[in-house]
Each structure stands twice: as structure tokens, then as C-alpha cells.
Amino acid sequence: MKFSLLVVGCLAAVLTAIPRLTTASTPIETLFVGVTEEPTMLDPAIDYTFGSMPVFRATYERLVTYNSRTEMVEPELAASWEISEDGLVYTFYLRPGVKFHDGATFDAYAVKTAYERVMTINEGPAWMLTTYVKSIDVVDDLIVRINLQHPFVPFLRVLTSYWGMGIPSPKAIAEHVEDLGKAFFRDHVVGTGPYKLVEWVKGQYIMLERFEDYWRGWPGKHLDRIVIQIVRDTTTMAMLLERGEIDIAYGIPVAELEPLKANPEIVVNVYDTYTTNMIAMNTTRPPLNDVRVRQALSYSFDYDSAMEVFAGYTKPLVGQIPPGLLGYDPTLPRYVFDLDRARELLAQAGYPHGGFTLEYTWVTEEPEGRRIGILWQEALRKLGIELKITEVTVAGHWDRISHPETTPDLANYRWSIDFPDALSILLPLYHGDYAPPVGYNISRWSNPRINELIDKAGIERDEEVRKQILREIQLLLLNDAPNIWITTVPVAICMRKNVHGFVFEPAYFSSFNFYNMYKD
Amino acid sequence: MPSFGGNPLQQMSKYIVRRLAFLVITLLGVLTITFFLSRILPGDPARLAAGIRAGPEQVEALRRSLGLDRPLAEQYVRYITSVMRGDLGMSIRTRRPVRADLVEYFPATVELTIFATFLCILLGIPLGIFSAVRQETLVDHVLRVAAVAAVSMPSFWLGLLFQLVFFRWLGILPATGRVGLGFRPTHITGLYVLDSIITQNWAALGSCLKHLALPAMALAASSVAQISRMMRSSLLEVLSHDYVRTARAKGLKESAVILKHALRNALLPTLTVIGLQTGVLLSGAVPVEVVFSWPGIGLYAVQSIVFVDFMAILGVTLLMTIVYSGINLIVDVLYGVLDPRIQY
Numbered sequence: 001m002k003f004s005l006l007v008v009g010c011l012a013a014v015l016t017a018i019p020r021l022t023t024a025s026t027p028i029e030t031l032f033v034g035v036t037e038e039p040t041m042l043d044p045a046i047d048y049t050f051g052s053m054p055v056f057r058a059t060y061e062r063l064v065t066y067n068s069r070t071e072m073v074e075p076e077l078a079a080s081w082e083i084s085e086d087g088l089v090y091t092f093y094l095r096p097g098v099k100f101h102d103g104a105t106f107d108a109y110a111v112k113t114a115y116e117r118v119m120t121i122n123e124g125p126a127w128m129l130t131t132y133v134k135s136i137d138v139v140d141d142l143i144v145r146i147n148l149q150h151p152f153v154p155f156l157r158v159l160t161s162y163w164g165m166g167i168p169s170p171k172a173i174a175e176h177v178e179d180l181g182k183a184f185f186r187d188h189v190v191g192t193g194p195y196k197l198v199e200w201v202k203g204q205y206i207m208l209e210r211f212e213d214y215w216r217g218w219p220g221k222h223l224d225r226i227v228i229q230i231v232r233d234t235t236t237m238a239m240l241l242e243r244g245e246i247d248i249a250y251g252i253p254v255a256e257l258e259p260l261k262a263n264p265e266i267v268v269n270v271y272d273t274y275t276t277n278m279i280a281m282n283t284t285r286p287p288l289n290d291v292r293v294r295q296a297l298s299y300s301f302d303y304d305s306a307m308e309v310f311a312g313y314t315k316p317l318v319g320q321i322p323p324g325l326l327g328y329d330p331t332l333p334r335y336v337f338d339l340d341r342a343r344e345l346l347a348q349a350g351y352p353h354g355g356f357t358l359e360y361t362w363v364t365e366e367p368e369g370r371r372i373g374i375l376w377q378e379a380l381r382k383l384g385i386e387l388k389i390t391e392v393t394v395a396g397h398w399d400r401i402s403h404p405e406t407t408p409d410l411a412n413y414r415w416s417i418d419f420p421d422a423l424s425i426l427l428p429l430y431h432g433d434y435a436p437p438v439g440y441n442i443s444r445w446s447n448p449r450i451n452e453l454i455d456k457a458g459i460e461r462d463e464e465v466r467k468q469i470l471r472e473i474q475l476l477l478l479n480d481a482p483n484i485w486i487t488t489v490p491v492a493i494c495m496r497k498n499v500h501g502f503v504f505e506p507a508y509f510s511s512f513n514f515y516n517m518y519k520d
Numbered sequence: 521m522p523s524f525g526g527n528p529l530q531q532m533s534k535y536i537v538r539r540l541a542f543l544v545i546t547l548l549g550v551l552t553i554t555f556f557l558s559r560i561l562p563g564d565p566a567r568l569a570a571g572i573r574a575g576p577e578q579v580e581a582l583r584r585s586l587g588l589d590r591p592l593a594e595q596y597v598r599y600i601t602s603v604m605r606g607d608l609g610m611s612i613r614t615r616r617p618v619r620a621d622l623v624e625y626f627p628a629t630v631e632l633t634i635f636a637t638f639l640c641i642l643l644g645i646p647l648g649i650f651s652a653v654r655q656e657t658l659v660d661h662v663l664r665v666a667a668v669a670a671v672s673m674p675s676f677w678l679g680l681l682f683q684l685v686f687f688r689w690l691g692i693l694p695a696t697g698r699v700g701l702g703f704r705p706t707h708i709t710g711l712y713v714l715d716s717i718i719t720q721n722w723a724a725l726g727s728c729l730k731h732l733a734l735p736a737m738a739l740a741a742s743s744v745a746q747i748s749r750m751m752r753s754s755l756l757e758v759l760s761h762d763y764v765r766t767a768r769a770k771g772l773k774e775s776a777v778i779l780k781h782a783l784r785n786a787l788l789p790t791l792t793v794i795g796l797q798t799g800v801l802l803s804g805a806v807p808v809e810v811v812f813s814w815p816g817i818g819l820y821a822v823q824s825i826v827f828v829d830f831m832a833i834l835g836v837t838l839l840m841t842i843v844y845s846g847i848n849l850i851v852d853v854l855y856g857v858l859d860p861r862i863q864y
Contacts, residue, residue: 040614048571122578124571186615201704202624203815204697227701232810232819235680236695239688245695364826395563395828402567418573428573437567438575 026247028519029224031499033512034231034240036251038203041186044166045117048124050416050510053162054228054250057511058208059101060166060191063092063111063159066420068324068506073156077106077167077192087151087461094142098215100169101189101196108144112136113170115146121180125164128418132158151459153466154421161419162508166191194515195226205229208514221501221518241266241494247519248502249494250510254311260494267497270313272488273509274322275416276425277368279360279484280442282411284404287349287356294481296345297410298335300379301484305337309371313490319474320425322488324506326463327422327470333478334485342383354384358409361390363397369412372486402437404444411442414489420507422470426454430477445482532856536849543845547838551603554837555596555830563828565612586612588830599831603838609831613824618835621820626839627710628698629809629816633802634711635732636740640797644744645790648751653778655756667745676807679738683811686734694731696813703727735812739805743797750793755786787858795851799844 026032039052044060063078075081078092098106115136119129132152137145148155159165168181169190176184189197192215195208208226210218231237234252238260241249252260254270261268279301287293303316318334321327346354360376362369370391377387390408392400397413400406417424428439431454432446453473460466477483491509495502501517566583567574574582583589587598602609608618651660670678687695694700698712705715705724713732716725758764759782767777806818817836824832856862 041616043615046615123569123574123582125573126578127571127573127575182615201815203628203819204813205701229697230813230815231696232813233676233680236683236811236813239683239695243688243691243695393563393826395561395565395568395826398567398572399562399564402564437579440572 030227031223031517031519032227032229032246033248033250034229034237034246036232036234038230042189043182043185044168045121045164046124048163053508053511055189055206056162056166057508058195058226058514059189059193059197061193062165064156066157066160066507071326073160088148090146090155092144094144095215096142098192099213100192101211102169102171104169104171106192107141108138110167110170111144112138113173114167117173117180118164128158128161128164153458153461154419154423157421158419162511163418203230223514223518226514244496247496247499252492252494254313254490254492257492265497266494268492268494270490270492271504271506272314273491273506274325275414275489276317276322277414277486277489280411280413281482282407282409283443283445283482287351288409290349291480292345292349296342298481298484299338299342300383301376302337302379305375306372306486309368310487310490314487317485317487320477320485321422325420325422327467329471329474332474339382346383357386357388359388359390360410361392361397361408362412364391364393366414372412401442407442413442417507423457426473443482445480447476447480450476539849546845547841550837550841551834554834555599558830558833561828565828565830568827569612608835611829611832613827613829613832618831621832622835622839625815625817625820628814629802629805629818631711631713632735632739632805632814632816633798635736636801637798639736639740640743640747640794644747645751647748649755651748651752652755667749670741670745675738676811678741679808679811682734682738693733698731698815699724700727735808735814739801739808743801747790747793747797751790754789755782758782758786784858791851791854795847798847802843803840
């Protein structure tokens with residue numbers, strides 16, 4: 001008894017004696033960014049994930065870049081460009097005096113080498129070039145010409161993608177020519193970007209350092225060093241941010257933000273991305289091959305309640321194109337939760353009391369799908385429809401949607417754009433030629449008129465006419481109802497209040513404009 | 521355990537050789553089962569690796585380059601022969617040789633497991649002895665409750681709790697990673713503590729130990745509790761034997777009775793539990809690795825399974841089988857050391 005009292009006494013004494021340390025603070029010239037996802041590799045020709053994005057954006061540059069605020073394509077490594085009348089020849093006038101991290105000079109040859117490497121390796125993001133590019137000509141040191149197989153109006157936007165379009169040093173490629181540089185580039189970065197890779201300690205952190213010869217120079221306030229720290233657990237990440245061990249937390253689910261919002265040292269911002277969450281209906285078999293049943297299901301979904309799954313940070317999607325991309329049209333009609341209307345349509349289709357079971361799958365890595373399913377299950381039960389909810393891994397999901405027979409009746413999925421244009425959504429998801437495994441038209445819906453309009457949107461250069469085409473496509477899709485369009489997926493970026501200059505990029509939402517950021 | 525006459529050392533080495541020979545058969549069996557089982561996993565690794573938008577010919581090209589287009593039996597023979605040459609194949613997910621990945625991630629897990637095992641021994645055994653000696657006192661009751669709590673609490677939750685107290689509130693221990701930025705010791709073995717000692721980098725050593733503290737505690741808690749309970753009950757059992765009564769009757773001091781006479785016998789069953797727990801610690805580290813962002817093999821294994829990364833799955837299985845068998849062998853040999861009646 002005496003002993004236990006002694007132990008308790010000692011413990012209490014120790015705990016009170018240790019002063020509560022004041023919040024740590026990181027050096028002002030170094031930015032610590034916590035991320036949950038580590039890149040699996042850093043080869044811009046192969047990697048096709050969001051994990052590598054923070055590194056790609058800091059280290060590699062593309063010919064052109066997209067400004068989501070002006071919705072315009074702007075110069076990056078190309079100072080200007082011309083597009084031929086027939087839309088087949090893109091001529092880029094390159095910026096002089098640009099150096100790679102290894103000292104090599106950026107020129108037309110570097111562009112040709114980089115893109116031909118992507119096309120030869122032919123993995124991951126390569127389709128963005130192989131689908132459209134016929135050949136690449138070096139006109140002179142600073143002029144490069146890309147010839148297309150067929151006109152594709154958004155091609156300039158394709159070149160703004162962070163996947164596949166970052167240009168690595170031709171010198172580094174030449175030094176590792178035996179395997180096309182695959183072994184070298186998976187762990188090394190040699191770009192023209194403002195920061196260069198210093199160290200990647202697997203599973204722990206990636207350190208980037210200012211590239212002194214960066215072509216924009218370093219006037220004004222900038223960061224010297226960026227440490228991208230891998231923090232797998234988001235509760236832990238919130239603790240690190242609160243203690244000041246990291247400056248930015250990326251990946252904290254929107255439902256876990258309340259404690260951080262109460263902290264005056266931390267700025268919490270939730271942004272809308274161009275990533276959408278939807279449910280694909282398998283249109284190849286009954287009862288979902290009947291448009292009336294699909295419309296009924298579209299009315300049976302409680303869109304407003306589903307926003308709670310995203311902690312109320314987002315709004316129901318109008319049409320198929322998220323705000324910020326050409327073609328977004330807030331005047332489009334949208335389905336609302338209306339069980340009476342759903343009952344009516346079911347009765348017309350011959351199912352007045354429902355009486356069928358549908359399988360709904362959600363992907364482990366996209367956890368909102370589970371709650372969306374449970375929410376919907378309740379509503380469908382009122383219509384006499386049973387919803388069988390199945391969890392699948394990404395691998396299992398891809399496996400199942402690859403064949404019409406194994407495709408579930410209803411599949412919850414996310415879609416992130418590859419390049420900032422409506423066609424990066426409409427073409428792979430709704431064109432009849434793009435059923436998996438070629439594209440991501442999971443519902444396998446094919447409406448010849450929609451296909452024709454999507455093809456037309458690929459060649460129409462007049463923006464106003466293009467807008468009209470995109471509106472017509474969306475109206476037709478709303479009527480055909482191959483999908484239930486839920487919302488855009490919000491992301492939270494939490495940072496300490498001494499971090500400045502951050503601008504959110506909805507297309508490549510896991511990346512940062514490090515060059516313009518600083519701390520005080 | 522078979523018993524033979526003759527030189528005990530010679531017998532023991534014979535026994536070890538026999539066990540190692542048996543390990544080869546075990547490995548072949550485990551690899552064969554895993555090889556064919558992993559092919560049942562849903563998902564096409566070539567499709568996953570080529571990307572969502574890859575055309576069929578792109579996927580096929582990648583499948584060919586990975587050798588996944590060959591008949592299954594041929595793939596199996598190829599794999600086993602390459603393993604014999606020490607080549608564990610290429611990870612489809614990371615595009616690195618599996619061996620390089622294992623060398624990268626395994627030391628972190630080993631280091632964590634070793635420290636957790638140390639904690640188990642250093643805390644579990646004394647606490648068990650203490651409870652046994654103070655049987656049915658308040659201390660014993662408190663320790664029992666603590667043990668039940670430690671066994672019942674999931675390690676990730678305990679990890680978060682430790683982070684909250686020692687990192688968030690007290691600010692005395694780091695919450696994530698293996699070592700402070702800029703303190704990483706020169707790479708020799710990949711075991712940071714050992715590397716810091718070899719290179720006499722004391723600052724790194726301090727940082728490594730600090731980083732190890734919380735994950736090792738979270739990982740070890742449940743095992744410490746089990747080992748202390750095991751120690752308590754086996755010591756109590758031994759203390760009721762006649763020879764202990766004799767020792768006491770001889771007038772030996774109580775500490776000598778317990779530490780010299782009773783403990784040695786009571787340790788045997790505890791040793792088995794420690795051996796088993798080390799295996800559990802090694803394979804059960806995933807939640808702890810996630811909470812503490814510990815760059816170990818557990819997370820690598822999980823990601824490999826999710827990505828249907830055949831070669832990586834097999835590599836991890838092979839490694840784990842070797843380590844687990846090794847631990848079992850060490851425990852069996854230690855039995856003989858502790859109890860001379862056991863012969864090999």
C-alpha cells in the first residue's frame with residue numbers, strides 16, 4: 001500500500017515538474033509539409049498518382065500551365081505558341097536561358113526527347129500524348145513543333161498536365177539510355193523547376209532545396225528548403241500541425257477539422273476540387289437498362305443529406321462539369337430527392353413496388369462511398385428496392401468493371417481530371433467507345449448523339465459554340481441518367497498562420513505553388 | 521524434443537543444422553502456397569500498373585515485360601529458381617527490385633521489434649515477479665487491472681494516447697518518424713541505433729532512441745501485460761514446489777530463493793511466450809507503423825496486397841518466414857541453456 005502511494009506520488013511529481021513546452025517552430029526559410037501519401041516513384045513518364053504531385057510541381061515544368069482563376073492557358077517553358085488553322089500543328093517558341101538542375105540547357109531538343117521518352121515507355125500518362133501526337137520536330141534550338149494525328153482543341157490543356165508533361169533533362173536521359181532512364185528517374189529528379197531534389201528517405205521525408213539558377217530568379221520572399229514529411233495518420237498530422245512541427249497539413253479529412261478550426265494559430269481552408277464523386281449504373285442489364293428505372297433511382301437519392309458525408313463543405317453537382325471548367329453551367333436542371341416521382345417512374349417501368357435487389361460497390365480508398373451507400377439504402381427500401389453494399393479494393397473495382405457481366409449494378413467512384421478541360425470528364429466517362437478497360441464509362445452507356453457531340457467538342461474552336469455543345473451533352477446525359485452525379489470532392493489544406501502566398505489549384509489539388517510561398 | 525547422449529554442444533549444432541534444413545522445406549512450402557494463393561486475389565497488376573487509361577496493347581506490353589503472360593507453372597519455376605539465385609523479382613508498384621525494397625523497409629521494423637521485445641523483457645518479467653511476490657496485495661490488483669487494460673486496448677489507440685500525452689501535452693517525445701531531420705546516421709546496417717553507435721554519432725543515437733520510445737511502448741504494451749501475467753502464474757506455481765520449501769527451510773534469504781531457485785524454472789514457459797510475442801510484434805506492427813509514420817515493412821506489405829504486387833507479397837512472406845523460424849529456433853536453443861535436462 002505504502003509502495004503504491006509512493007509510485008503514484010512520484011509519477012504525479014514528475015508529471016507536474018516537466019514544464020509544458022511551448023510550441024515548437026520550424027526555421028523560417030524551411031517549409032514543412034505533412035502529406036499522407038508518399039510517391040511510389042518520381043518518373044514523370046510513368047507515375048500517374050497524386051502522391052508525386054507535390055514533388056512534380058516543385059521540380060518539373062511544362063511548356064504551358066493552366067490558371068484556374070482566369071481559366072486560361074499561360075506560358076511556362078514556352079514563351080509563346082501558335083496553332084495552325086487546321087488545328088494540327090502546334091509551334092512553341094521556347095524561353096531562352098533556362099537551365100536544368102544538372103546544368104544542361106533547356107531547348108527544343110529537350111522537349112522532343114522528353115515527350116518521345118513518354119511515348120516510347122508508353123505507360124501511365126502516355127496516352128495523353130500517344131492518342132494525339134503524330135511527331136515532334138525540332139525547328140531550331142528554341143522552336144519546337146508538335147504535329148497532331150487529328151485536331152483536338154483541348155490539346156494545349158493536355159500539355160498543362162502534371163502527369164507526363166514535365167520535362168526532364170535530356171542529358172540525364174542520355175546518361176541512362178540503356179533502360180530509357182527508368183531506374184534512374186524513379187528515384188531522381190532533374191527538371192527545370194524552382195526546387196531540386198536533395199534527399200528522399202523512403203517512408204519518411206523528401207527534401208527539396210532552392211535551385212539557384214532557376215530562370216525566374218529569386219527576387220522577393222521565397223523559401224530555401226521544402227521538407228515533405230510522410231505522416232500516415234491524420235490525427236497525428238493534426239497534432240504535428242498544432243505543435244508547430246509542420247507548417248502545412250494536407251490530407252486531413254474534412255470531417256476532422258473542427259478542433260483545428262478552434263486553434264487561432266492555424267488557418268483551415270476547404271477547397272472544391274475538379275474531382276467528382278458519382279454512382280455509375282450498369283446499363284447493360286435489367287432493370288437498369290430501362291431509362292425510367294435509372295431516372296427513378298436518380299430521384300431516390302437524397303443529394304442534400306449526402307453533403308453531410310463531406311461535412312457540409314460541398315454542394316450537389318449541377319451537370320457533369322465542376323465549376324471552374326469551361327462548360328460548367330449553373331442553369332442546368334438537376335435531380336432532386338423526390339420519392340413520389342421515383343415511385344411514379346418505377347410504376348411506369350413495371351416495378352410499382354420495387355421488388356428487386358441491386359448491388360452497390362464502394363472503393364476502400366474512397367471511404368465516402370460507404371456512407372453514401374448506407375444513406376441511400378434507407379431511401380431505396382421505401383421503394384421496395386434492396387441495396388446490397390459491397391466494399392472493393394481499387395484492384396477489385398478495376399477487375400469488376402472490366403467486363404459488363406461482372407460490373408456491379410451500381411458502382412460508387414471518383415473521377416479526377418487529367419487535364420483541365422470538360423472533355424477530360426465527358427470523353428472517358430460517357431463516350432460509347434470508352435467502356436472499360438479502355439476508358440472509364442462504367443455504366444457502358446452509348447448514345448450516338450452524345451458520342452457525336454463529344455467528338456464535335458474535341459474539334460470546335462469557337463468557345464461560345466463549344467459551350468453550347470457541352471450544354472447539350474449535359475442535358476442529354478441528365479435525361480439518359482447513366483450516372484448519379486453527387487458532388488465535387490472537397491479537400492482541406494490546413495496551415496499555420498505564418499505561411500503566406502499559397503494559391504489552391506483545383507486540378508492538381510495535392511500540389512503547392514512553393515515558389516510563391518514564404519513564412520514570416 | 522528428442523534426447524540423445526554424447527557431447528551436448530555437438531548435439532545442439534546437429535540439431536540446429538537439422539532445423540535449418542527443415543527451414544528450406546518450410547520456405548519452399550510457404551512460397552508455393554503464397555505464390556498460388558496470391559494469384560486468386562482480385563485485380564490485374566498489369567492493368568493497375570499501366571494506369572486507368574492504358575489501352576489493351578499497353579497493358580499487354582507491360583504484362584509481357586513483367587513475365588505475367590507466361591503459363592502459371594512456368595512463372596512459378598522461374599520465380600523459385602530466381603529466388604535461389606537471390607533475386608526476388610521486381611515490384612510492380614514501386615518498380616524497384618523487391619530485395620532493394622525489403623532492405624529499405626525491413627530494418628525499421630526489426631529495430632522497432634527489438635526495442636519492443638526489450639521492453640517486454642525488462643518490464644514484463646520484473647512486473648510478473650513483483651505481482652507474484654506481492655500476491656493479492658493492492659500492487660498485484662493494480663497491475664492486474666493495468667494488464668487487462670493493456671491487452672484490451674488496440675495498439676493504434678494506445679499510440680494516439682501516448683502521442684497526446686508525451687508529444688502534444690508534455691512535448692518531451694517526438695510523435696513520428698525514425699530520427700530527427702538532419703540527425704540520420706550514416707547507413708551501414710539500416711538499424712539506426714546500431715549505425716549511430718558504430719559511427720559514434722551520439723546526437724543521432726539520442727534522437728533515434730527518443731523516436732523509438734513511443735512506438736515501442738505502444739507496440740509492446742499488450743505483450744508486456746501478457747508476459748507479466750505468464751511470469752506471475754508460473755512463478756507462483758514454482759513457488760509451491762517442495763524444493764522451494766527446502767530452500768526456505770535451509771534459511772536462504774527470500775530474494776535468493778526467488779531469483780536463484782524459483783526464477784530459472786519459472787522462466788521456461790515465459791520464454792515460450794516471449795518468443796511467440798516477438799513474432800506477434802514483428803507482424804502486428806502495421807497499426808503502430810501507421811500512427812507513428814514508422815517506415816517499416818508492415819505498411820509495405822499492406823500496400824503490396826492492395827496493389828496485387830505479387831513479387832513484393834512473396835518477398836515479404838519469404839522474409840517473415842525466415843525471421844519467424846529463426847526466432848523459434850533461438851527459443852528452442854535457449855530452452856536447453858535454461859534447463860539442462862532438455863537435450864537435443
